[in-house]
Amino acid sequence: MQIIKHDINIDFVGKRKIALILSGIVILLGLASLVVNGGPNYGIDFVGGTLVQVKFSTDTDAAKIKDGLASLDLGSVVVQRFGDEPNEFLIRVEGSTKESNLSALISGNLNQVYGEGTVDIRRVEMVGPLVGKDLREKGVLSLVYAMVGILIYISWRFELRFAIGAIVALLHDVLITLGAFSITGREIDLPIIAAFLAIIGYSLNDTIIVYDRIRENYGKHQKQGFNAVINHSINETLSRTILTSGTTLLVVVALFIFGGGVIHNFAFAMLVGILVGTYSSIFVASPVLIFWDDYRSRGQKKAAAEGGAR
Amino acid sequence: MSNSLKIRTGLVLGCLVLALVSLGPTLFGSDLPDWWRKAFDPIHLGLDLQGGMHLVLGVDADKAVESRLDAVVDQTEELLREKDIIFKRVDRSPGDRIVITVYDEEAGGKTDAMMADAFPNLEAMTLTADGGYIQKNYRLSDSEVAAIREYAVRQALETLRNRVDQFGVSEPTLQRQEGNRILIQLPGVKDPQRAIDLLGKTARLEFKMVMDNANPQDAVAGKLPPGGQLLYERRVDPRTGAASEIPLVVEDKTILTGDLLSDAQVRIDTRFNGSYVAIDFNAVGAKRFDQITAANVGKRMAIVLDDTVYSAPVIRERISGGSAQISGSFSEQEATDLAIILRAGSLPAPVEILENRTVGPSLGQDSINQGIISVLIGGLLVIVAMLVYYKWSGLVANLVLVLNVVLIMALLSIFGATLTLPGIAGIVLTIGMAVDANVLIFERIREEVRLGRTAKAALEAGFEKAKLTIIDANVTTLIAALVLFQFGTGPVKGFAVTLSVGIISSLFTAVIVSRLIFDLYLSRGKVDRLSI
Numbered sequence: 001m002q003i004i005k006h007d008i009n010i011d012f013v014g015k016r017k018i019a020l021i022l023s024g025i026v027i028l029l030g031l032a033s034l035v036v037n038g039g040p041n042y043g044i045d046f047v048g049g050t051l052v053q054v055k056f057s058t059d060t061d062a063a064k065i066k067d068g069l070a071s072l073d074l075g076s077v078v079v080q081r082f083g084d085e086p087n088e089f090l091i092r093v094e095g096s097t098k099e100s101n102l103s104a105l106i107s108g109n110l111n112q113v114y115g116e117g118t119v120d121i122r123r124v125e126m127v128g129p130l131v132g133k134d135l136r137e138k139g140v141l142s143l144v145y146a147m148v149g150i151l152i153y154i155s156w157r158f159e160l161r162f163a164i165g166a167i168v169a170l171l172h173d174v175l176i177t178l179g180a181f182s183i184t185g186r187e188i189d190l191p192i193i194a195a196f197l198a199i200i201g202y203s204l205n206d207t208i209i210v211y212d213r214i215r216e217n218y219g220k221h222q223k224q225g226f227n228a229v230i231n232h233s234i235n236e237t238l239s240r241t242i243l244t245s246g247t248t249l250l251v252v253v254a255l256f257i258f259g260g261g262v263i264h265n266f267a268f269a270m271l272v273g274i275l276v277g278t279y280s281s282i283f284v285a286s287p288v289l290i291f292w293d294d295y296r297s298r299g300q301k302k303a304a305a306e307g308g309a310r
Numbered sequence: 311m312s313n314s315l316k317i318r319t320g321l322v323l324g325c326l327v328l329a330l331v332s333l334g335p336t337l338f339g340s341d342l343p344d345w346w347r348k349a350f351d352p353i354h355l356g357l358d359l360q361g362g363m364h365l366v367l368g369v370d371a372d373k374a375v376e377s378r379l380d381a382v383v384d385q386t387e388e389l390l391r392e393k394d395i396i397f398k399r400v401d402r403s404p405g406d407r408i409v410i411t412v413y414d415e416e417a418g419g420k421t422d423a424m425m426a427d428a429f430p431n432l433e434a435m436t437l438t439a440d441g442g443y444i445q446k447n448y449r450l451s452d453s454e455v456a457a458i459r460e461y462a463v464r465q466a467l468e469t470l471r472n473r474v475d476q477f478g479v480s481e482p483t484l485q486r487q488e489g490n491r492i493l494i495q496l497p498g499v500k501d502p503q504r505a506i507d508l509l510g511k512t513a514r515l516e517f518k519m520v521m522d523n524a525n526p527q528d529a530v531a532g533k534l535p536p537g538g539q540l541l542y543e544r545r546v547d548p549r550t551g552a553a554s555e556i557p558l559v560v561e562d563k564t565i566l567t568g569d570l571l572s573d574a575q576v577r578i579d580t581r582f583n584g585s586y587v588a589i590d591f592n593a594v595g596a597k598r599f600d601q602i603t604a605a606n607v608g609k610r611m612a613i614v615l616d617d618t619v620y621s622a623p624v625i626r627e628r629i630s631g632g633s634a635q636i637s638g639s640f641s642e643q644e645a646t647d648l649a650i651i652l653r654a655g656s657l658p659a660p661v662e663i664l665e666n667r668t669v670g671p672s673l674g675q676d677s678i679n680q681g682i683i684s685v686l687i688g689g690l691l692v693i694v695a696m697l698v699y700y701k702w703s704g705l706v707a708n709l710v711l712v713l714n715v716v717l718i719m720a721l722l723s724i725f726g727a728t729l730t731l732p733g734i735a736g737i738v739l740t741i742g743m744a745v746d747a748n749v750l751i752f753e754r755i756r757e758e759v760r761l762g763r764t765a766k767a768a769l770e771a772g773f774e775k776a777k778l779t780i781i782d783a784n785v786t787t788l789i790a791a792l793v794l795f796q797f798g799t800g801p802v803k804g805f806a807v808t809l810s811v812g813i814i815s816s817l818f819t820a821v822i823v824s825r826l827i828f829d830l831y832l833s834r835g836k837v838d839r840l841s842i
Binding site for chain 2: 055270
């Protein structure tokens with residue numbers, strides 16, 4: 001069976017300007033949402049606070065839970081449904097509290113409202129502001145380290161311009177995923193950093209396979225010109241790109257649907273990241289090589305012209 | 311069959327057998343013979359899967375330095391009196407300094423000599439004149455401060471370990487982390503609140519004399535007698551359970567501390583049907599206790615734990631045996647925990663809970679079930695897709711995929727790694743990506759077949775050309791995974807581990823195992839067409 005005909009020849013490279021505009025719009029949308037929301041919506045892992053996951057033996061709603069907690073005077077409290085469960089909720093208390101037994105207080109109050117023994121505290125996460133700051137810094141650093149490591153490896157295995165193309169594609173993917181989180185109002189917590197790093201790894205995987213083909217074809221068909229070689233290479237690897245993205249998407253969708261609430265946002269990040277990563281390895285990573293090439297040759301011509309005039 | 315083929319077959323079969331053997335304890339648990347279970351541990355489940363508590367405590371090491379200086383201040387006052395040096399006062403001032411104020415140069419000189427003799431690790435600092443007095447400043451050297459802080463954290467780790475051991479959790483983890491932090495993991499803990507109470511208490515036990523002539527109500531209003539201190543006694547009404555706090559004025563000076571205890575046990579008081587904690591002093595403590603009780607018969611002595619008065623009994627007679635009891639209004643559970651922390655010793659400095667992640671066992675089980683379901687469904691979808699797309703060759707890819715999951719689990723078990731929920735996500739992701747290596751190879755083979763090569767030649771060329779690409783693509787993902795491993799804590803680290811292990815194992819299965827299967831197939835006779 002074949003989804004993509006082996007002699008397919010789509011002019012991807014010719015559409016690079018349209019792709020550039022499309023990517024630009026999507027990134028700007030995400031950035032606009034980030035600006036409107038006042039930055040990324042960090043979870044308690046990064047800003048500090050307490051998260052309590054409660055399961056009730058009867059169905060209830062967020063407003064009633066909030067009422068039940070009103071007497072505790074906890075300050076900023078957010079109550080959210082956990083996944084699609086009608087009787088399971090996340091209670092998020094922002095900032096640091098002096099109370100080391102916040103979960104006991106919450107459980108006590110809710111037991112009074114809903115009746116003794118009907119409230120099950122399933123998970124408590126408390127992160128102090130100091131730890132939150134540490135994790136935030138480490139998270140950003142890890143993304144930077146990963147990118148630098150990758151830059152070095154690709155420069156060594158390929159050329160610097162390939163490394164730059166790969167990094168541009170990565171930034172593109174991470175920015176769009178970040179924007180998607182902001183637009184859908186999802187929280188960024190520790191596992192999401194892991195998802196970002198996985199996206200980086202995945203997107204690179206895709207990009208490198210195209211690059212590898214470009215390198216191979218460049219030696220063989222140099223006469224056709226750089227742009228044609230790139231387009232040819234993208235088409236040759238298209239079947240593989242679609243198939244691998246397809247299978248990976250299958251498993252991530254399974255994770256998204258069946259993996260449960262704890263892993264839901266993680267799967268969402270991967271879902272967006274894989275879609276965007278596949279797109280970027282075709283429409284971003286390779287065209288960057290062309291833009292870079294154009295820029296360089298223009299620079300050289302200019303230098304040559306100036307040299308001639310002197 | 312060629313020699314190389316035999317060797318490779320043996321190697322792969324060996325790996326498979328080793329993997330299955332190492333997974334035995336995980337899959338079949340206690341049904342296996344002893345030697346087997348001893349050789350391989352079952353896969354450790356993370357706290358997010360089996361339920362449990364992950365705590366990070368911060369040791370307030372500054373407090374340890376302060377209390378050391380306080381002790382030096384006390385000792386200095388006594389020494390000055392002993393040596394008949396006239397002084398105005400001795401203080402601890404900000405910046406970890408001790409300031410001794412004296413009236414004249416002569417006393418200043420004597421003080422310097424005395425301090426140099428008694429506390430050689432204190433550094434004398436420049437003098438500042440202040441209204442005719444002479445101030446002598448001393449401070450701890452930086453290395454001394456560092457040593458005190460270091461000792462405080464180490465001692466805290468030791469004490470916490472003692473407490474955890476007596477708390478009764480199987481396989482607890484205690485680790486020192488950077489920045490005076492201590493990581494504690496308590497798998498399957500039943501009562502998280504009790505664990506927090508037990509671990510978070512400084513448990514500084516002090517004995518202080520009650521100032522019976524001072525009026526506690528005046529002290530509450532802010533009028534403290536000199537040398538006095540206002541503390542509260544906690545009382546719980548045994549019938550209603552209502553707690554009340556009663557103010558009490560005690561002497562500032564501590565006459566005895568919990569450091570001198572040798573044992574603490576819970577006892578039941580048969581008369582009142584309540585619990586109390588019986589404590590025994592060591593030899594030094596017993597002697598001191600004997601002297602104190604002898605000198606203060608008829609007075610009240612307050613038993614203070616972390617600045618809360620537990621009880622303040624009247625000393626009826628001299629107590630020479632070195633035993634005493636702490637009674638107060640507490641439940642049997644509270645008495646048990648008090649005995650535990652007294653036995654384990656006090657923390658050298660207060661600790662603060664910086665991070666607490668507790669997952670109940672029911673949520674952990676749900677996560678395991680959901681994880682297994684996603685792995686199965688995701689895996690099944692991929693298997694069907696590969697079969698449809700690549701036919702018989704797809705079957706090879708699927709075989710290799712299953713082997714891959716087995717190998718990942720086996721490696722986790724052999725390295726004693728921990729499987730977490732993000733770790734399961736890592737396995738799911740690896741399933742998707744492991745197929746990629748095979749897809750790359752198969753697409754190459756198809757290209758070669760289209761070029762008119764024979765089955766054998768196409769296979770060889772396909773594998774050779776795809777190999778480098780696969781390695782390049784996987785190494786970059788591995789870089790991301792290793793960075794994640796360095797940075798990650800707990801569950802996230804679990805993701806990095808399964809992702810790294812998954813990458814390595816899928817390199818092995820795709821490049822070596824699926825090649826082997828194809829070679830074995832070709833070696834059986836002449837094959838004209840590949841089913842791909």
